[in-house]
Every structure is written in structure tokens, then in C-alpha cells.
Amino acid sequence: MKWTTLILLGIVIFLLFLWQPSVPKPAPVRTEPESSPAVAVREPFYRIEARLEGERRLEVRQQVEFTYSGGGRVRFHFWPLAFSREDTTPAPPEAYPYGFDAGAVDLHTVTTGGQKVDPEIEGVLITVPLTGLDLGEKATVTFEYTLEVPRVRYRYGYADHILNLGNWFPILAPEGHESTKYPPVGDPFTSLVGNYEVKITVPQKKIVAAGTSGEEQTHKDETKTIVFQGNNMRDFALVISSDFVVARRQVDGVVVYAYSPEGFNHVRRLVNTAVDVLQYYAAVFGPYPYPSLAVAETSLYPLQGMEYPGLVMISSREVITPKRLQWILAHEIAHQWWYGAVGNDQLQEPWIDEGLATYSAYLYMENLYGKENVEKPWERKETQAALLDFYQPVTAFQERTQYIDTVYHGAALYWDTLEQFVGREKVLRLLKELYHKYRFKIINGKEMMNFVANYK
Numbered sequence: 080m081k082w083t084t085l086i087l088l089g090i091v092i093f094l095l096f097l098w099q100p101s102v103p104k105p106a107p108v109r110t111e112p113e114s115s116p117a118v119a120v121r122e123p124f125y126r127i128e129a130r131l132e133g134e135r136r137l138e139v140r141q142q143v144e145f146t147y148s149g150g151g152r153v154r155f156h157f158w159p160l161a162f163s164r165e166d167t168t169p170a171p172p173e174a175y176p177y178g179f180d181a182g183a184v185d186l187h188t189v190t191t192g193g194q195k196v197d198p199e200i201e202g203v204l205i206t207v208p209l210t211g212l213d214l215g216e217k218a219t220v221t222f223e224y225t226l227e228v229p230r231v232r233y234r235y236g237y238a239d240h241i242l243n244l245g246n247w248f249p250i251l252a253p254e255g256h257e258s259t260k261y262p263p264v265g266d267p268f269t270s271l272v273g274n275y276e277v278k279i280t281v282p283q284k285k286i287v288a289a290g291t292s293g294e295e296q297t298h299k300d301e302t303k304t305i306v307f308q309g310n311n312m313r314d315f316a317l318v319i320s321s322d323f324v325v326a327r328r329q330v331d332g333v334v335v336y337a338y339s340p341e342g343f344n345h346v347r348r349l350v351n352t353a354v355d356v357l358q359y360y361a362a363v364f365g366p367y368p369y370p371s372l373a374v375a376e377t378s379l380y381p382l383q384g385m386e387y388p389g390l391v392m393i394s395s396r397e398v399i400t401p402k403r404l405q406w407i408l409a410h411e412i413a414h415q416w417w418y419g420a421v422g423n424d425q426l427q428e429p430w431i432d433e434g435l436a437t438y439s440a441y442l443y444m445e446n447l448y449g450k451e452n453v454e455k456p457w458e459r460k461e462t463q464a465a466l467l468d469f470y471q472p473v474t475a476f477q478e479r480t481q482y483i484d485t486v487y488h489g490a491a492l493y494w495d496t497l498e499q500f501v502g503r504e505k506v507l508r509l510l511k512e513l514y515h516k517y518r519f520k521i522i523n524g525k526e527m528m529n530f531v532a533n534y535k
């Protein structure tokens with residue numbers, strides 16, 4: 080047993096003691112959170128109408144319906160705002176193929192209750208004033224804006240004839256999870272599940288990957304409108320290109336799509352891998368939470384992949400060896416369970432979803448290749464010193480490799496170590512129940528540890 084494993088065993092015992100409620104045998108514990116508040120589930124409804132003009136300009140009208148929760152205001156994260164300045168963009172200089180490009184965000188109007196309002200904007204956080212509402216009353220905010228997506232290989236960006244629309248529209252910032260900055264490390268997003276209707280009009284030659292299957296309607300002016308509808312989704316991303324080849328398979332009632340500019344054989348490999356991963360997790364953790372899954376191979380730097388509900392982006396740099404592709408896809412698809420369905424604060428407690436996605440990917444790979452043929456990244460010598468600080472926020476890390484070594488691998492080691500205590504079968508049973516209990520909710524670290532400590 081390696082020394083880090085021994086220390087981790089110590090930490091597991093310590094955490095179990097630390098989070099063990101003092102009252103013996105409590106009913107299901109409802110804890111008061113410290114670092115990241117638990118959020119009650121609401122059902123915001125997003126109606127987004129967007130028109131793509133040229134390659135990367137979008138005219139958008141967006142209506143958000145939600146339940147008023149007090150304070151005389153509501154807050155949204157509008158992540159594209161960060162890209163307009165070199166000192167606030169989350170993308171590193173190497174991600175810009177032609178040097179820094181600010182793109183543009185023009186927020187034309189914000190209205191609520193039929194009235195134009197002046198929102199307050201601080202960094203990526205928009206505060207919209209609300210008046211005359213009672214607690215629990217339905218409220219609506221409408222945004223009209225134009226986006227000129229910057230030329231950058233990022234989750235929001237245009238490069239190599241592919242438009243990535245990840246974290247691209249104003250999304251409700253849950254109380255206690257607000258951020259004015261878009262950190263360069265990690266996937267710093269926290270959002271509530273909601274329902275979506277996204278209508279996008281694009282030139283007919285464009286192929287649109289999204290988190291749900293769409294209904295397409297063509298127009299005389301050589302454009303088409305695709306309507307996507309999705310329930311219980313935490314976000315809604317799109318990837319658009321004329322160069323995409325598409326493959327589609329249906330498995331256990333889920334439609335799986337793959338999109339890539341690399342040709343038919345390649346896209347078929349992507350879709351087959353995605354189906355295999357999805358079936359494995361469905362058997363281990365419980366049914367896949369959405370009706371469809373899209374895998375879009377695109378230009379991302381330095382990100383290897385990126386998860387959105389019903390859609391994962393895979394960096395084309397990563398699609399090199401089949402085994403490497405399987406690791407990355409298994410990690411990103413695991414996020415459909417850990418982040419998509421079971422939500423967490425990815426800024427303050429990224430170890431929750433990243434640790435589980437890494438551990439899940441390992442389980443998938445081990446199942447496929449056998450224990451002796453798959454490396455546990457957390458057992459690499461160079462990562463071992465970093466592992467023990469895994470439960471830190473994204474902002475504690477300046478550097479991506481250090482972040483991955485610590486948060487991804489440290490938290491995966493936590494689950495791996497737990498196996499040594501209670502056996503894998505019990506850990507998998509625990510995760511299955513965790514998924515069942517917290518699906519479409521947000522869990523914090525304290526609740527997670529309580530769940531582990533009280534699991535019989």
C-alpha cells in the first residue's frame with residue numbers, strides 16, 4: 080500500500096468523523112451547508128430564439144421564467160462578457176489562433192413585467208432589479224442581445240470552422256453560488272435544472288449538435304430553424320459546423336449522436352464508444368438522465384473535453400489513440416450523472432463531480448481492459464504530492480495540470496480508498512443511491528460526506 084493511500088485512509092476516517100452528526104441515528108440528514116449552500120429545486124424555463132448570421136454572429140432573444148425568491152432582484156451569469164478583455168478571458172493566449180480576439184457582446188435590452196430595466200453588471204454577473212413581486216410569484220426577464228463569438232478554441236468560441244456555444248446565454252445564478260469572474264481553470268459553473276426551448280435559425284448547410292434531438296423546419300431563404308426542447312437540464316450548449324459528419328445510434332431508448340469533421344469511419348468510432356460508455360454507466364449508476372446524448376468533436380484548447388447536459392465536447396487533439404479517446408469520453412459522459420443530473424458547485428467544490436467523473440472513467444476502463452492494463456492516474460509518482468488538497472475551490476489553482484492532479488486525481492483516490500474499506504460493490508451501490516436521491520438537485524460536500532458516513 081502506497082504512502083498516499085495510507086494518508087488518504089487517514090483522511091477518509093477523519094472526514095467520516097468530522098461530518099458524522101453528533102446525534103445518534105438521525106433521520107435523513109438535512110445539513111446546513113458552510114461553503115456552498117444547498118439550493119432548493121426550482122423550475123426555471125428558458126425560451127431562447129437565436130439567428131446565426133455569417134459564421135459567428137448571433138442575434139438572440141431570450142425569455143427566462145422563474146420563481147421570485149426575494150431580495151428585489153435576480154441574478155444571471157452571462158459568461159461571454161469575460162471574453163471581451165484580455166485580462167478577464169478564461170482562455171489562454173495559445174487558444175487564440177490569430178492572437179486575442181474580443182468578439183462582442185451587445186446587451187440591447189432587458190425587460191421584466193413589460194418594463195425596460197437597467198441591470199447592474201459586474202464582471203460576468205448581471206443583477207436585474209425586480210419590483211412588485213410577492214415571494215413565490217412567477218417572474219419573467221427578457222434579454223435581447225447580439226453575440227459576436229470570438230475566434231478562440233474554447234468552449235465558447237469559433238475556430239477551424241466550428242462554432243462552440245457553451246455557457247453562452249444569461250443563466251440564473253443560484254443564490255450563494257454567484258461569481259463575477261470566469262476563472263481560467265476548471266469548469267466553474269453552477270446552475271439549477273430547468274426546462275429549455277431553444278430555436279436556432281442557421282444556414283441550411285449547417286449541422287447543429289445539441290443536448291436534445293431537434294425538430295427541423297426549412298425556409299425559402301436557404302435557412303432552417305431547429306427547435307430543441309429539453310426538461311431537467313442544467314444548461315444548454317450547441318456546437319455548429321458545416322463540416323460535421325453525423326452518426327446516430329439508438330440504445331435503451333436513448334438516441335446517441337456523434338459529430339466530427341473527420342469522416343465517417345471516425346464518427347462511427349465515436350458513436351460506438353459513446354454507446355458503450357453510456358450502457359456501462361446506466362448499468363452501474365442507474366438510467367441515463369436524458370433522452371439523447373450528443374458527442375461533438377471540436378476545437379478546444381487546453382480543454383480535453385467539456386460536459387453539458389445531453390452534450391459533450393471532445394477536443395480534436397485528444398482523438399488520437401482509441402484508448403485515450405475512451406478515457407476522455409468516459410470522463411465527459413460520466414459527467415452526465417455527476418454534474419448533469421447530480422449537480423454541485425463546480426467553482427467551490429469541483430472535487431465532487433471531477434472526482435466522480437475520474438473514478439467512473441477508471442471503472443469503465445478497468446471493466447474494458449482489466450485491472451492490470453489500466454493505470455490509476457492517482458498512483459503516478461509525480462501527482463502524489465498534490466493529491467491531498469483535493470477539496471479546494473477552483474480559484475486555489477493557477478495552473479491546469481496542478482488542478483487536475485489535485486482535484487481530479489485526489490478525489491478519485493478518495494473513492495478508490497473507500498473501496499478498500501468497504502469493497503467496490505458497496506461503493507457502487509452507494510453511488511447508485513446517491514444518484515437516485517440527488518438527481519436534478521445540487522449536493523454539497525458536507526451532504527456528500529454525510530451520505531457516505533450514514534450509508535448502511
Ligand SMILES: [Zn+2]
Nearest residue numbers: 410414433436
Ligand atoms: Zn471533468
